[in-house]
Amino acid sequence: MPPLPLPRLSSRAQAMKASEIRELLKLVSRPSMISFAGGIPDPALFNVGMFQDAYRDAFAGPSIAREALQYSTTEGYLPLRQWIADRMGQSGIKAGADNILITSGSQQALDLIGKLLLDAGDTVVTARPTYLGALQSLSAFEPTFAPLDAEHRTGSEAPKMLYLVPDFANPDGRTMSVAARHDALALADRLGAIIVEDGAYSALRYEGEDLPSIAALDQQRASSIEATRTLYCGTFSKTLSPGLRIGWICGPATLIRRLTLMKQGADLHTATINQIVMHHAAVACFDVQVERSRAIYRVRRDAMLAALGRYAPAGTTWSRPQGGMFIWLQMPAHIDAACLLEQAIRSDIAFVPGGAFFPDGTGRNTMRLSFSLCDEAQIEIGIFKLCGLINAHASARPLVVNA
Missing domain, CATH: 3.40.640.10 (Type I PLP-dependent aspartate aminotransferase-like (Major domain))
Structure with a gap:
């Protein structure tokens, strides 16, 4: 028996879209994946x-x-x-x-x-x-x-x-x-x-x-x-x-x-x-848990910033946050982070393309990197591999420098 057609939905229901992050998290659960995607706390820190x-x-x-x-x-x-x-x-x-x-x-x-x-x-x-x-x-x-x-x-x-x-x-x-x-x-x-x-x-x-x-x-x-x-x-x-x-x-x-x-x-x-x-x-234990989380995440933030400093190609910039869970990466204008993500996932690296965070879908050459879930060794490997992919995309179409 064929499925029944959808009822007549409200205009707002028809316009709703799934969260790109929630959908992405479904794809990155395999053990080999180094995920900089989810902005979620490390469960090892839960008391x-x-x-x-x-x-x-x-x-x-x-x-x-x-x-x-x-x-x-x-x-x-x-x-x-x-x-x-x-x-x-x-x-x-x-x-x-x-x-x-x-x-x-x-x-x-x-x-x-x-x-x-x-x-x-x-x-x-x-x-x-x-x-x-x-x-x-x-x-x-x-x-x-x-x-x-x-x-x-x-x-x-x-x-x-x-x-x-x-x-x-x-x-x-x-x-x-x-x-x-x-x-x-x-x-x-x-x-x-x-x-x-x-x-x-x-x-x-x-x-x-x-x-x-x-x-x-x-x-x-x-x-x-x-x-x-x-x-x-x-x-x-x-x-x-x-x-x-x-x-x-x-x-x-x-x-x-x-x-x-x-x-x-x-x-x-x-x-x-x-x-x-x-x-x-x-x-x-609120204060104790906060201090413990700060200590762990501070080290991971520093590890990601240091790895970006070593491996990020020319034309790439990134934020240096004083707290939180995220570093924002901007690539050369012609690189589409959503397209880059497809290759990254095949290389066991995940991130969130930045266009999802703009109401008008701009910012396609940006990405969000979360450091909360990965230890320093994973961050080092993941950033090295990710920057290699960015460099390959940057080289595929050289930037035009205005005279």
Whole structure:
């Protein structure tokens, strides 16, 4: 019997595309593959024993066990929300539990904020390149994307949202200066827009001094979180565990209440037991885990930068991030990273072509390299082989130098 034809899908469903990264990860699971593709934490860093203890504690008595297995409030597990609020207070964002909404990872946070703010045709201002997951999530609401450095008019055509990753951005590792953060706030003020600050990588700094978040700068001038225009999205995925899917939104309580209604309609609440376990983990070892991750990733970042310095051909440039998980590589203009990837995979090397991170598909001569999963020996071999492929492509069509 032939399959039934697809039902008539909504226009937004027809326009949705699979994440290039998620699809790529399906292809790079073979043991021989050296993957610089996935921006994911090294599972060897997970504190498995501590999580085992946390789950045991969640079932240690009938009262806590029943709570862990039961429906919960949409806002989230109160002790976890309070821990997050206290933690954010240490970084200059004075918040209470009512300013925190627990989400199923920060990816759900982006979806909820898109539902709250965006209508079809609205404008979202982003850096270029920017996080593919944000483009994918926000595109469901049919906005247009405008670059951060463009001129933006006020009035009916003014952008509603600025989406920014100020610390060690995915994909290019850039960090916004304090002046640039103030400029973003001034732009949002002029446009009457909300800033969505993605802080996924902010804990992973390897050098330099910590910079104040946009949300903290916003609160300094507004005196209260209730008068700010920043929604801060945080996550435990890059520090403690991505598998538990625990993220959060921090912002004015009026907006948090609206976002809570959006979440009620989406999934009622994030899994109760996961929230209880994550609270246990955060209290027990957050700082220790962050320091351990920083130490390991710093060495891997340095190994990749050193290997690029040895092997990258002329005409190739790359970022030098102070933290995070990514190095951004730009090749001669005629090289298409998507085409190069096909050969790289045959050579057991994987990366993410940079065009995926541009709303208009430009940046085809760029790629994102993640150093989080590979040790120094794998990085050395992988970068050597990758640079050999780049050099071969560069030589196949010599660059034309303008006289």
